[in-house]
Amino acid sequence: GPALFGIVQGGMYRDLREESARSLVEMDFDGYGIGGLSVGEPKSTMLDVLSWTTPLLPENAPHYLMGVGPPEDILEAVRLGIDLFDCVLPTRNARNGTLFTHSGRISIKQAQYAEDERPIDENCLCYTCRHYSRAYLRHLYLANEILSSRLNTIHNLFHYIDFMKRIQEAIRENRLTDFYKAHRSNSNGLEIENPTRSVTTCGIG
Numbered sequence: 001g002p003a004l005f006g007i008v009q010g011g012m013y014r015d016l017r018e019e020s021a022r023s024l025v026e027m028d029f030d031g032y033g034i035g036g037l038s039v040g041e042p043k044s045t046m047l048d049v050l051s052w053t054t055p056l057l058p059e060n061a062p063h064y065l066m067g068v069g070p071p072e073d074i075l076e077a078v079r080l081g082i083d084l085f086d087c088v089l090p091t092r093n094a095r096n097g098t099l100f101t102h103s104g105r106i107s108i109k110q111a112q113y114a115e116d117e118r119p120i121d122e123n124c125l126c127y128t129c130r131h132y133s134r135a136y137l138r139h140l141y142l143a144n145e146i147l148s149s150r151l152n153t154i155h156n157l158f159h160y161i162d163f164m165k166r167i168q169e170a171i172r173e174n175r176l177t178d179f180y181k182a183h184r185s186n187s188n189g190l191e192i193e194n195p196t197r198s199v200t201t202c203g204i205g
Helices: 014-026 043-056 071-079 089-095 127-131 134-142 146-172 176-186
Strands: 005-008 031-034 063-065 084-087 098-101 104-107
Touching (some): 005 014, 014 031, 071 146, 089 098, 089 146, 098 146, 127 146, 134 146, 146 176
Parallel strands (some): 063 084
Antiparallel strands (some): 098 104
16 A cells, blocks of 8 residues: 655754654654755755764665755765655756766757767667767757657656666665766766665656
């Protein structure tokens, strides 16, 4: 049946976060969400809140971070004990022409892609990357074709699902730290041309 989650709140105040977490644990929920983050606070503050909160939650229950979606933030949160995520980035960014790759993000509207016959990401096996070039995707976006949003969304969703699968694999093989370091060194934000927990999942839309 459906699982009931208790949502930890308390703003950016450690004492309130800890009080909320302890009170919810006493109620024995199926899982525990951490809310009130990704609302404009510095990333370091978000990570501080997670470091205060997750150690207080049962290890045998899923930990859900609400509304956090950038891949680099997901990876940081996984290292702090988070299992579940939901975010709108794959689809919202797709509509805005921002596409995720293994080396960062690209903005497909940029003129540098006008004659670029490469796929979005040469390491990606999604339908879009197997059939369409950056140049054609740029054309679709600038022409306001509905196909642009569809193809971009297919790619971004595939990228996120693959990213989460690779995190899961790294956890199972006890090499999350190495995966984290490699991802940090390979991901450069916008592209410039030239833990111990066993399960991590992601809700994306």
